[in-house]
Amino acid sequence: MSAKIFHIPFLTQTPQFKLHAIVQRSPKEGNSAPADYPDIKHYTDYKDLLADSAVDLVVISTPPNNHFELTKAALEAGKHVLTEKPFVPTSAEADKLIEIAKKNGKLLIVYQNRRWDADFVTLKKIISEGTLGRIIQFDNHFDRYRLVPSKNWKLDLPLSQGGSALYDLGTHLIDQAYVLFGKPQSVHGRLLSQREGKFDFENPDGVSAELTYPDGLLVNIRISVLSAELEQPRFWVRGTKGSFRKLGLDTQEDALKAGAKATDADFGKEDPARYKLVVVDDNEKAKEQTISSIETPTYKAFYAQLGKAVESGKEEDVPVKASEARDVLQIIEGVFESAKTGKDVTLA
Template sequence: MASPQQEFNVGIIGYGLSAKVFHIPFIGLTPSLVLHSIVQRSPVPGNSAPEDFPSIKHFTNASELLSDPSVDIVVIGTPPNTHFTLARDALLAGKHVLVEKPFVPTSAQAHELAALARQKNRIITVYQNRRWDSDFLTVQKLIRDGEIGRVIEFETHFDRFRPQKPPASWKLDLPMSKGGGVLYDLGTHLLDQVFVLFGMPTAVLAKFVNQREGRVVTGEGEGQEPDSVSLMLSYADTGMLALVRIGVVSAEEEQVRFWVRGSRGSFHKTGLDPQENHLRAGGKATDPGFGTEDASRYGKLSFVGDDGVIGSRVCPTVEPETYRRFYELFANAVASGKEEDAPVSATQAARVLEIIEAAKESARTGREVAPQSHRD
């Protein structure tokens, strides 16, 4: 007879969109995880964790949750300037930790948390859920299967047409020095995907722009935070370039997502993975077809035929693993206690932060900058 599956109690710090849309639903779908408690500082009618989940524990400050011995895992869904202290305190309290992206403001903090997790024999992971976007998995498969050949240029976008500044939020108003802004919010996703595919670049060249106001900025000081960025990551060993672009004044009917050029072909894809919009609209990961892209949204694969003539075909998006896979892997890592089983390790997240730090230095100086791991 099989032994019963071990269960782990999960406490969540923060009750915003992240908790409601990206964490609580997937905790409920992961057999070994149990939603145990939520920290919400100021519940109000219509936005109240105690009203929404009356059968679990509730706290109004993180220290109460961290001191509860029945909590095994802590999910941190607060603004990024709070992540380091909360994650450190959770590890010191003997908890496993899942931190929303962006992980922490600096790579030094990320490496410190990775070392502390090893010291405490606990798992710490970062919610880079877009590793499980179906369009990214399609790109990954095309490269792995050699459909494109040797990658010459990898272009990844997160563009929008939002010429008017949105309402205040940490994503806009928290400075980059504290983990805010577009480079940490959206750039973390794009750079993590580049890192997964190609590893660390040898150099980064960055331009920061305020597209809404029409001016170049440096990313330092008041009025210098960008709303758009263009990064060029170079890989000296292959000659490949990865172009990472985020813009807010992109007037396109279909926004480019990926454009990958290789020695045997290229892949062009527009639109975003459907999971986030589905979840934001109140859908569930158990809904039929969740994460499956409509055929009208498929990308185009161009290829060099045996006769040297270039042709093209529609390239179906792969069957989605969905964001459920992240939580499955995290639960397995907690059960095994092995850092290498974590879906996204703190060390990997630190490497991505090194790329961000190189980009910030490049935008400030106007020079190509090697990430820290290539300087050591």
């Protein structure tokens, strides 16, 4: 899904890129890259793609247990690499890939696209402008009601190989907290199988994590598959001067799945009723203010920045640095350790 829904439509709209080739090991009816894209090259072995001298950038959109091997091979073949999230299963593997990219003079980018969700871009703007004052608590949710799990690799792949809700969705939520506030001082985590009603360290579908910062800021990460709501909570941010709430997920992914294009006039726009901003006036009275999502450049902005980075070859132009994704993995590892031991984990 990732390649067809996200990467290919946006890459082909970005001036610096031209779709040259696709690797698909076993094309079949209804899922065939050669049938969908007949005018480009097709390979069934990634090694053949890496030997293609016309390839400048390789996009890795396989399950995460393959990311390290494929990313390493592409970097050593002299290609820039964009790797899907979760980057790799461990921060140690991330460090190795960062070193390999540096040694080969190539850019390594991680696809943390939810940094460009319209609601998150709006939230960043509200916080940076000081509208809420000093932030004291941030609740970041990804909740659904899904009693029967979807059948895909995310169900089968264990946490140790980059599977489970902690890596699949937790990567997004923890990355957003990292973008806003940096690396926490300590973490506390609980991992659960909500469907089975037990703690689960192999393939949890529920996550509850607390990230604590030196100034008293508390970030709550919540993932649930059994949240029966008409509209799910997304963000709740409280500060010394106000609060901000958002209901429902960003619309871009569902719109793309439904066949919308990023060039559509209303792409990425949301109903203002999903946003609630409350600010405190000089008399300490709370008043609700109308707010809409800002005119976000949507996920196109990621690929525009990616094009600039590949064109310049400069690390500072990369939209999501591998070192940042490594830091997020260290937080995830802390959550996992805490869930196993029942203790807070201090991060270096």
